Amino acid sequence: MPEYRALREQKGGFLAMAYDSEAACEITLQPIDRFGFDGAILFSDILIVPHALGQHLEFLAGEGPKLSPALADASLETLAADRTRYEPIYETVRLCRQRLPKGVTMLGFAGSPWTVATYMVAGEGSRDQHAARAMAYGDPGKLDAILDAIVGETIDYLSGQIAAGAEAVQLFDSWSGSLAPDEFERLVIGPNARIVAALRERHPDTPVIGFPKGAGEKLPAYARETGVQAVGVDETIDPEWVARELPAGMPVQGNFDPLLLLAGSDRLEARAQLILEAFADRPHVFNLGHGIDRRTPIAHVERLLATVRAFEG
Numbered sequence: 559m560p561e562y563r564a565l566r567e568q569k570g571g572f573l574a575m576a577y578d579s580e581a582a583c584e585i586t587l588q589p590i591d592r593f594g595f596d597g598a599i600l601f602s603d604i605l606i607v608p609h610a611l612g613q614h615l616e617f618l619a620g621e622g623p624k625l626s627p628a629l630a631d632a633s634l635e636t637l638a639a640d641r642t643r644y645e646p647i648y649e650t651v652r653l654c655r656q657r658l659p660k661g662v663t664m665l666g667f668a669g670s671p672w673t674v675a676t677y678m679v680a681g682e683g684s685r686d687q688h689a690a691r692a693m694a695y696g697d698p699g700k701l702d703a704i705l706d707a708i709v710g711e712t713i714d715y716l717s718g719q720i721a722a723g724a725e726a727v728q729l730f731d732s733w734s735g736s737l738a739p740d741e742f743e744r745l746v747i748g749p750n751a752r753i754v755a756a757l758r759e760r761h762p763d764t765p766v767i768g769f770p771k772g773a774g775e776k777l778p779a780y781a782r783e784t785g786v787q788a789v790g791v792d793e794t795i796d797p798e799w800v801a802r803e804l805p806a807g808m809p810v811q812g813n814f815d816p817l818l819l820l821a822g823s824d825r826l827e828a829r830a831q832l833i834l835e836a837f838a839d840r841p842h843v844f845n846l847g848h849g850i851d852r853r854t855p856i857a858h859v860e861r862l863l864a865t866v867r868a869f870e871g
Contacts, residue, residue, distance in 0.1 A: 559856065561588050572617045576602050579649035586654050590662055592856075593863060597663040597843075598654055600719070602647055604669025604730055607711050608678045610644055612637025628681030630689045634704055644715055648722040655723030666724030668716050670731035670770070671708040671749035678704060687736045694741060709749050713756040720761045728767040728790065729753065732848075735772015742776050747783050754785040767811060771848060778803045793847030797836035809841035814862070820851045822858035830865045
């Protein structure tokens, strides 16, 4: 959106904006002002947790996030945690709750332990999460310690967002699809189940949405065993299969392909209609199957919204 680009030009880099509560709140509200969405998603990043745990975090132009020291070559015990880094995020949530229109939901989020661990171990993103997957087999005790630290931090971090006013929170597992089934059970389902159980004890009325991108046929087990109240589904999964295989009545979110939204072909409306019809018999938060491409024309978003709002399933 041009208003986002203008603010970024004024404020500087991504991380600086995430820690500037006024700017982050403004960015969070920009899609609400322009499109009238039903929910606002906190402007932040999943790497706030490793930053608070003591890794140095920077976003390099054209390269993405960098964390140092990479835990493939360093010990978790060498990091000096700084949990004050969560405070600007909580303040963003508070500001947004104060300024959101009545009836618009405030959504918080964090990265799931496996996905966050892949960045902490490698020090950056990767195509196949090689470093963390190798550690899972070669030094499982070290990876388990990293996951345990992330689990504990994430419970407190999301609890803080809820206390600040988030009405639901989501766990993003962007790299869960890289794991074999037994590793998925151990590294994705297990840690997420611990987070959900702790949050339900602290905040029993706050829904937790789980999004294991790339889970495929492992999605029903994730839905049953983690305890999440809703699941996000990516664009690679047949929505009719999801509707058939997930527990009855479980809310779903997502499934529309971000690249179809980018292309804006004549298939856009038909695909949206197919998804809406597939999930018509259960609660459904219409959303993309992953993040929106920054090159997406605003007119394509408006077309999609018109189709969704006209649906009478």
